[in-house]
Amino acid sequence: MNKFIPVNEPKLKGNEKRYLEECIDTGWISSEGPFVERLENAMAELCNRKHAFAVCNGSAALELAIKAIGVGPGDEVIMPTFTIISCALAVFRVGAKPVYLDSDSKTWNINTADIEALVNEKTKAIMVVHIYGLTVDMDPLLNIAKKYNLKVIEDAAEVIGQTYKGQPCGTFGDISTFSFYPNKHITTGEGGMVLTNNQEVAERCESLRNLCFGKRERFIHKETGWNFRMSNLQAAVGVAQFEQLENNLKKKRKIGFLYQKHFQKCEAFTLPLEKTDYCKNIYWVFGMVSKDSKRKNRWWMRKLAEFGIGTRPFFYPLHKQPCFSHLLKVKKKLDCSESLADFGFYLPSGLTLTEEEIFKISTTLLKITEINNE
Incomplete structure (x- = not known):
């Protein structure tokens, strides 16, 4: 009988087991463990970003990013129709409306020439998703965003380690997201990352990721957030994976x-x-x-x-x-x-x-x- 060849199988041949044992031996298994910060720092350095926030999965990363940059009810977000459902869910869940772009027949990414015609007074942001291994042509897109003062969310889940004109994916726009699902270039089992250079957006990410606990009175919440934290166990696997990127x-x-x-x-x-x-x-x-x-x-x-x-x-x-x-x-x-x-x-x-x-x-x-x- 022929051995079944799966569409994907993660490679766990580095320090994954050693780092997981370290988590167990030290008792650091929650989101407050040291591997979380190590993974955040590694991704921030890879993408030349000032701030990185590890989360529990890539869908959570998109929801956090959309909320943190201020997209809300009545806003429109221009985005590809050819992508994972998580991208649209993040938009709908804040009361905004996706405006869909078709794909380019050669690259399978959005055709940036079609973006400007979709911009109107309700447009708040453009969501970029790099598909299957090739990047979106970012320069024309960023020029349009600048012209109309639009936010840019970069979903780089499928291109960890990829570059556009020599610049790492994950560095573009106001905020960028990654997924560490087992089929990605590095995995944490389930996991994701949000990155930004904007201090105000970073503060929003930090609060929203952690249930919007009060700064002075922890259990008094002025806003609702999520428990999107990544555990130290997940991050330990991610750090080991990053070493093999x-x-x-x-x-x-x-x-x-x-x-x-x-x-x-x-x-x-x-x-x-x-x-x-x-x-x-x-x-x-x-x-x-x-x-x-x-x-x-x-x-x-x-x-x-x-x-x-x-x-x-x-x-x-x-x-x-x-x-x-x-x-x-x-x-x-x-x-x-x-x-x-x-x-x-x-x-x-x-x-x-x-x-x-x-x-x-x-x-x-x-x-x-x-x-x-x-």
Whole structure:
């Protein structure tokens, strides 16, 4: 029986166990333990940010960021429709309205040329989400934000360690967020991070993350916040993972290189760009889009599953999510995002993936394409 190849498997081969044992031996398992600050400092240094706040997951990071920069009822936030649902949830939960952008067909990120037409008197912010390993083209976006005095939230969850024109992702805009879910370049199991250079925003993050405890009278609350704290146990894993970040990035790019090599002559799929004018693909995942109008992503995924190969579909557009239909009606079609959702999927891309497994995955998919082209 063939061994199943999962779409992702975290690599825990560094100091994770040692640091976890240190937490247990010292009794520091809560959010007040020293590994939390170590991880915050490491991420702040990586992203050239003055302030970093570890939280319990990436969704919490987005909610904290949106609230901390002052987005509220009646505001509009321009954002991609092709992204994880957490991005829209953060906007809806403060009473604001998402205004969706379609994707660029080549990079799968938002097309920054479409942003300015969506700006109006209600627009408060632009949410940037770097998708699958390539960055958004930030310069035009930041120019628009400056022109109209808009806040910028940068969701860099999928590009830890990536750069835009040599500048680390996570450094752009008013506030940036990360996720440390097990499929990310570094993981804490569940976890996230919020970063900013603004002192006032930092103070808001610190308070909101910790239930808005009173400064003088701890249990007198003038505002409601969340318990979004990260535990020392989670942070211990994160510190160990951070020590391996450079190696992890090299491994991701090698995975991408090998897949590109195997599929370079295959006409059945659109492959991810290897690079743009402003960044080199970091291959958080290796995505591909079926060119066959009769065979959508689920067809290819079922075929690969028959051979013990895990896959995952691309994001489903936010403007078509059933759970939001009563909150926001989007009449116009966002064709590229809808097509990506129908025809896009990604192959196993985790850090434990071997060259032999990549070869098996690639040859299997190529055989499937050959058989069905006969």
